[in-house]
Amino acid sequence: MRKFFNLTICLLITLSLSAQQTDKDSLSVPEPKSFESSHQITNGGKLIKYKAIASETYLKNKSGEPVASIWSVAYVQTGITDISKRPVTFVFNGGPGSASVWLQMGMFGPRLVQVDSNATADDGAAPYTLLENKNGIMDLTDLVFIDPVGTGYSKVIGKGMVEDFWGLTEDANSVAQFIRQWVTENNRWLSPKYIIGESFGTTRAAGVANALEGNGQNMALNGLVLISQALDYAGSTSVHDNITSYLTYLPSMAATAWYHKKAGQGKSLESFVDECRDFTYNIYAPALYKGSLLTKTEKNEIADRLSYFIGLDKQYILKSNLRILIPRFQKQLLADEGLAIGRLDGRYMGNEVDKLTDGPHLGDPSSYQISSAYTASLNHYYASVLNVKMDRPYLTSNGEIYGKWNWKPVPKGKGWEPSYVNVTRKLSETMRRNTGMKVMVASGYYDLICPFFDAEYTFSRNGIERDKIQMFYYEAGHMMYTHKPDLVKLEQDVREFLSKN
Template sequence: MGVAARPLYAQQDPPEQAQRDRGRDDRHEKARPAALLPPPSRTEHALELDGRTLRFTATAGAIPIPNSAGRTLAEIAYVAYTLDGADPRRRPVTFAFNGGPGAASAWLHIGAIGPWRLPLAAASAAPAAPPALVPNAETWLDFTDLVFIDPVGSGLSHILGESEEAGGRSAKRGSRRSAPEPASREEGGPRYFWSIDGDVESLADFIQEWLKRTDRLASPKMLVGESYGGFRAPKIVHLLQRQRGIAVNAMVLVSPVLDFEGRRVARHSPTSYVSLLPSLAAAALERQGKVPTRELLSEVEAYARSDYLVDLLRGPRDQAAVDRIVAKVAEFTRLPEEAVRRHGGRLSSRAYVQEAVRPKQRVASFYDVTVTGLDPDPGSASARFDDPFTTALAAPMTGAMLELLNTRLQWRTGRTYHLLSRRANRAWIWGNSPNPPEAVSALKEVLSLDARFQVLVTHGFTDLVTPYTASAILLDQLPAYGDPPRVSSEVYPGGHMFYSRDGSRAAFRRDAEKLLARSLQPQGT
């Protein structure tokens, strides 16, 4: 799920299940009793896929997150799939989570790499679409065990002892305005779990505890994080390496935000326009019936990072520069020059939708600008609308996850399932630093500390939420960290959830399998 997406959460709260005491102290009990999740459920499955059979065990459950006094602060829910008959010391295990912040891992789980998937074709994206899971021929279970984690507040994971509404509302990302201070680990609560550091610590706690409980500390390990999950993943790996003595072999970042500086609306800085232009050109190719490739986009990529940037820096008072920008941007985006000129050649994602899609009385998804829907108010000058891809799929995604958990995996909890928690997303504490949050520093530390660590960064061509060029610019600033380089990148047809397209999902699987294989090769080979 994407960064700061419109919340996608589900049904009303059912009655809480009976309270069970697990050793919490009296003060905690009096704060606000909260039902604990039931014990793990283990089920056996066999999946027939393209001439191959996968026999595996599925475990749905939760792991408590305590403070140093042993008081349970929260429970993190998960679903793990382990292949039967494999040597656990040699068998890789992959931990996967989405972003938000506040998003459950459902998108990666039943959209991309789990054993079952919900078809996510744009043509069928609608709240009334049937939530029917089908076998996933592109599952990664062939080459790695899978653990899907719902961070605290998302999915069925929850805070104990106090209302989750108590988190308050934080300042905007990178804002210099005073934001709430995060709580300490000992305090817990929303101000701990819904902060950058608390989120990273709690997920590292979960990974460490799962590895200990399952005797998998010796297993090769990989992390997969999408969107904001791609921001937290390098920080989690760094913490595991530095504080927990746990090595991670590889990491896959899916449509990541590596530095929130690039997410700012560029009122005075041109960098966001530079990052966005190649994705707008990719959308133009799709409108012409062409499949975007790096080769087809090489000219616009080079222009965006050279002449376009130079002319943007000249400013709007340089009419010759504006004329050059308007002509080139119109050429690459296939928009009329007069439309591009209205924005001075500086096309934001909203400006693009306004000019390219709304004249047809339609709106577009910022997560995949090729996915459009009916404009709810075509006569309005401003575009306010639910996302025709992510919001349209909220109901079937939630229904499919509940069917999977309740019926197929036999883990009934009686709790609300949050595909994306509005409370966590709005209450997120980004910190009071004058600089926007970034994960590039953690990524550099991890790469320098472990000479075998491998990274794959993936994006979709037509994603306007986290444009692929933004990551490309940041990755180009990294040192080589050895020969051959250990950071690779791939861009696939599609948007933020490019894996919704069959061909992109298959290519993604192949690239991830190759990455994991490289990370397990002996040094020097």
């Protein structure tokens, strides 16, 4: 009996030690990977020799333990005698859950993937065409493309947990931590610093600019470039009873109807949009707030005007109670042709199976008609040009993140009554403390997810010093750089912004 008892004890000890070893192995962290290569490119009429550093950077907790691996690709000019005069620009996309593939392969990277500029053809299947980015800005600034935790190759490691990174504040803090670490390791504290963000990346940019002021290491940015801004979500959330969204989306619907020749014919886009702005502020807004107190005559007059601006049937507008949700507009504008238009970019059109759904059911044609080309091109570029060899797939997007995202703008355990996310006030306060920081805002007329009128509405409130904001408009959508003329225009506008600020 004693022999059996001793054997049992030995077995339990062995299993315990084995479990401890397994647990230890699961927390073990390998050395971060880095891939460096040399290249050259002509931008701004200058031959720029640079090194590309595609690498993992480990973020550590307060105990000095690695908790996250951030993947980044840095393009750094070589042969510079005084790097303190060389600007560095940090670039990321949005989501949350999107990697930096879109801005890297579509706008600012050394190689760009070619998709149909006129939004009339699907990207199809491989092969795809990569072109040198001759309109790039690498003569003006080094570039660092960042993939936040859970996107690209970035992930939690060691004792890290996704909830430490998947949240409004947590995300901004982790990206700010990465930027400080990169700047320190590369001796760039004296270099001018900029951030370029797109979509939720603009939400992140405002948060990061604010976070960089704290933790005893105040880092002041020279400027932000906000592409398809999303700072106040009331203006970019098309749902019932959100009056703000009915207003902010209307001029984008009018612009899109003009593009598809359903409204405003015989007028320029700009003049038609100006006409819609005036209607929105002075007639539509009071009518929405008046609600059911509108007389039948007033309601008919508003319906007539809405039909004039957005090209939908007056009776459909009356049945909608003068309130058109964006998914319905996507489905209705070209319903007579059996087509649904894009959300990210209203120029795109999808031929759907079910013609009667309450919004596109195949997804967003402005997304699925280009995403294969971007994904394939980035994977090819990393493997064949940058010589990246990783043991896991590169996630251009991660749908798991959004469902687990913590939108609370307050610390854990502190009460908060749910409301629309709004980081504009935070940006306003940051700009008043950092008086040298300027902001460029780029908006697409046909963006039906982050409407251009919302940008105007957002930056006219929230304590923003309007003279420090520069607004630019493009005849495309959310990713205006998919339209070749606007790729060139946006590159030039960013170039001038960086040169003057």
